[in-house]
Amino acid sequence: MALLITEEQKMLKDAAAEFLAAKAPVSAMRALRDEGYKTFNPNLWEEMIAMGWTALTVPERYGGLDFGFVGLGQILEETGKHLSKSPLLSSVLLGTSALKLSDNDALKAKFFPGVMEGSIQLTLALEEGKHHQINSFETQAVKVGDDYVLNGVKTMVMEGTTASHFVVVSVLASEISLFLVDKKSEGISISESILMDAGTYAEIAFEKVKVSAQNKLNLQQDGKLMLDQLMAIAYSGLASELLGIGQQAFDSTIQYLKERSQFGVVIGSYQALQHRAAILFSELELCKSIVLKALKAIDEKDNNAMRYAHLAKAKLGKTVKQVTNEAIQMHGGIGVTDDANIGFYLKRARVVQQLFGDYHYHLDQLAILKGF
C-alpha cells in the first residue's frame, strides 16, 4: 500500500483548509481568548456538524460516513495550522472513537444519531494525575443491583464543561471498564482550569454516581484492550494536530526570515539561520510520514498500530517542541510579544505534546514494546 493519501482524502483536506482559513483563523482563536477564555464558537461547531465532520468516523450502519481516521487526521492537521477551537478532539477523536470501539450495539444505536447531529457532545475522562498512563486507575466502578456506581476524580478532561456526556475510564473488579455517563447525573461536580493554550479543561469528581448497566461500553470485550485501541487513535490524532501546528509555525517563520531585514539584508540570507531552518524542514518531513503511517495503520487494522501511534506522538512531540522553540527565537523580540501569533503556536504545541503522554513517555513505551 502506497504511503499516500487518496484523492478523496485530499479533497476533504483541501475543503477543511479552505473552511478553517475562512471561518476559524488564528484571529478567531485570539478573539475567543480575549472574550474571557470562551471555549469555542457554537456557530462554527454547527457548521462543522453540517459538513459531516461528526459523522466522519461513525460506521455506515449507524448512518455515519465511515471515512476513516486518515480522513479525520487531515482535518485535525488543518485545525492545527489555524489553532481552530472546537470539540473535534474531545467529541469526535476521543468520545466517538470510544463509542465506535464499544461492543454495546444498543448503546451505539442510541447515541450515534445524537453524536452526529450534535445534540450529544462527548468527551473522555481518563487521566487522574499529572502524567499520562493507562495501567492503573483510582476511579472505581461497583456493581449495585443491575447498575453501577462510580467514585473517583478525573483531570484534564477536554471540553469537560461543554460536553453532554463523559466516557469514564474506571476499574471494575480490578479490571478496566469504560462507562458512558450523562453529565446531568447526580453526584458530578466540575471545576475548570484554563491552560496555556487558552483552552478549558475540567476536573470532574464522581461521587456515588449511578450509571445504568446499559451504559457500559465494554460488554464482552476486554476493557484494557479497548482502551489500548482508543489510545492508538488518540495518540495518532493528537500527532496530526501537532503536525499542523509544526508546519504552520515553520511556514510562518520562513516567511518572516524572508521579510525581516537587519544589517541591510534579510535575515533569511544568514547561513546560521538557513541551516537551522533546513534541519527543521527535514524533521518535519519525517513527521509527515509517521503521522500518515499511524493513521493508516488504524484504518487498516495493522497489528503494529500501537507502535506507529507511539512513534507518531513521540516524534511529533519532540519535533514540534523544537520547531516552535526555534520559531520564537527566529522571530526575535516580536516573537515573545502577545501581539504576534507565533506565541500561540508555542503554547498550543506545549499542551498537545504533553496531553496523552509526551516524547519521553512514548519513547519509554516503544522500548517496552520492543522488549528492551
Next chain:
Amino acid sequence: MKELDDFRTATRIWLEANCPKSMCQPVKDPFDVYWGGRNAVFHTEDQKVWFEKMLEKRWVVPYWDKKYGGGGLTPEENNILTQEMTRLGCRKPLYSFGISMLGPALLKFATEEQKLHYLPQIVEGKIWWCQGYSEPNAGSDLASLQTKAIDKGDHFEITGSKVWTSYADKADWIFCLVRTDFEASKHTGISFVLINMATEGVSTRPIKLISGKSPFCETFFDGVKVPKENLIGTLNEGWNIAKFLLTHERQMIGGIGETDVRKEVHQVALENLPINAQGSIADGVLRGQISDFEMDEEIFDLTIQRITDEAKTGNNSGALSSFFKFYGTELNIARQELLMALSGTEALIWEKNNKSDGDLARKFCRSKGNSIEGGTSEIQLNIISKLILGLPNK
C-alpha cells in the same frame, strides 16, 4: 493486482531456489561482494553462481530497458523484486557505480549509440567504473574544478588531478568532469567525459583514511588523449549531468535502494549491556537514546517510502535528495556512535586475532566520512534552504 501478486509469488520462489545461502548473509566488507571489471574476481563460488543466475534472469539491472541489457520490469515489479530480495536478505549480484550512477546519467544524456555501447557492458559487469569529480581545490565548491580538456581536433588532451576517486586503482574506466571552456563562468565551462584508465598518462595513488582502509585514490591525468566520441551530452553543459548524478549519489549514500539488512540497535544492546530485573537495559540514559535513535531510523525508512510513492505520482523535488543524503548519513553516524557505546572497551579494538576484530572502531571512523563525501551535510543544508525553502543568498 492479480498479475503483481503472481509476480511476487514467482519472484519469491525463484529467489529462494536460486540465491545461494551465503549470498543471503550481510556483506562483511567491500571485497565480500562482486565488482566485475576487466580483471573480474569472484571471491567465492557462490558469488559467481549468484551473478550468473541473475544475469541470465536479466535481473542485474531489472528496471532498465531490455535493449540495454535490463530486465524491462515496471516500477511496481521492480519494487516487488527489491522487497523480496530484502525479505530474504539477498545481496546485490553486482556492486557497480555503473548501475547506480553512470547508468542513470547515460540514460538521460547519452546518444542512443552510446547507450547501446555502454549500458549492456555495465549490466554484464565488464567495466568497473569510477567517478572523477572532486579535485584537491574543488571539494564542496565542485564547480571550480580545474582539470583541463584541450580541444585537439579529433580528441581532447586532459591534464589535472582528481581526488576521492573510489577504487580508481581497480577501475577500468572513469566518468569525469573536466573544464572545456576557460573563459566561461565556472558552471558553464564544464564537460562530462568517459576515460579509459588504461590510457597513457593516467596514474593513481591510494589514500589511506582514519579507518585504516579505504577505497579512495587520487587520480592524475598527464596529457591524456581522449577521443571526442567519449563526450557525454553537450560540450560545456556537463554541470547539468554532474548535478543529476549527484542526486543519485546522494540517494545512494543516504541509503535508498539498499537491500542489505541492518541489525537493530536494541538487539545489539541486549547482547552487550547489563539487564535489570524487568528485562530492560539497566542504563536508562542509553536505553532512551537507543529508543530515540530507532524512532528516527524507522521513520526515516517510512519517509523514503512516502517520498518515493509521491514521486510516482509526479510530486517530487530533486532537491529532496539533499534531505535524504543529509538525514541518512547523520543517522548512520548516530548509529555508529551508539554501537561504540554499546560495546564499551571492546569497541576500541583495532587489531586482534580474528578477522572481524576492529570492525566497530573502523566502521565508526569510516562513518565520519559519510557526512562529507557526496557533498557535506552543510552543502545539503544549503541546497535545502535555497532550493526548497527559497531562502535568499546574501
